[in-house]
Amino acid sequence: MKVTVCRQTHFNAAHRLYNPEWDDSVNQKVFGICSSPNFHGHNYNLIVKVKGEVDDKTGYVIDMKVLKDIVEKKIIEKLDHKNLNLDVEEFKNLNPTAENIAIIIWRILRMKIDHKFDLTVVLYETERNFVEYSGE
Numbered sequence: 001m002k003v004t005v006c007r008q009t010h011f012n013a014a015h016r017l018y019n020p021e022w023d024d025s026v027n028q029k030v031f032g033i034c035s036s037p038n039f040h041g042h043n044y045n046l047i048v049k050v051k052g053e054v055d056d057k058t059g060y061v062i063d064m065k066v067l068k069d070i071v072e073k074k075i076i077e078k079l080d081h082k083n084l085n086l087d088v089e090e091f092k093n094l095n096p097t098a099e100n101i102a103i104i105i106w107r108i109l110r111m112k113i114d115h116k117f118d119l120t121v122v123l124y125e126t127e128r129n130f131v132e133y134s135g136e
Contacts, residue, residue, distance in 0.1 A: 002118075004051040005061045007071055011080035014041040015096040018085075039083060042125050044101075046075070048109060051118035062117065070112045075105055098125040102133040110135065 016039045017031040027035040034040060048071055052061045082088055084096040090104045102123040113119055124130040 001053070002051050003054055003061050004049050004118075004120075005064065005067070006050075007048045007064065007067045008045065009048075009068075009071055009076060010043060010045045011076050012041060012043050013079050013082050013084050014039040015084040015091070016040070017095055017097060019095060039085070044079075045124035045130075046071075046105065047122040047124075049118075049120040049122065050113060051120070052116060062113075067113075070109065074108050074112055078108075079105075098123055098129065098131045099133075102131045106133045106135055 016036065017034040018027050019030070022030070024035075024037075048067065050062050050067060054061055079088060079101075084091045084101070088096075091100070094100050094104075102121050105123065106119060106121045109121065110119055118134070120132060120134040122130060122132045
């Protein structure tokens with residue numbers, strides 16, 4: 001039997017939704033105020049879900065302190081209080097939509113979390129808008 005454990009955290013970041021292949025009027029039409037050249041920000045909420053077998057000796061799926069440390073070191077330190085377009089290498093040529101941010105977070109964590117576990121990232125951009133990515 002598998003159990004899913006979850007770690008919730010948050011970070012603040014600015015971004016601009018923009019496709020450099022389009023002029024400003026097309027970007028404005030597609031992305032609206034989110035394409036402002038002066039950027040805008042969000043208070044993102046992140047839930048990292050790890051699913052696996054419960055270890056007989058520890059009673060854990062994964063040590064939550066270990067998961068916390070991975071998320072803090074690899075995600076929060078990288079993204080918190082950053083301009084995603086300007087400060088984060090992964091978004092130099094990738095539009096930092098919620099979908100793409102979730103995929104990048106998942107890829108970073110996938111390299112650090114044992115592949116015996118299923119991994120899902122849930123990213124809330126606002127209270128009502130969120131995305132979920134499981135590597136599919």
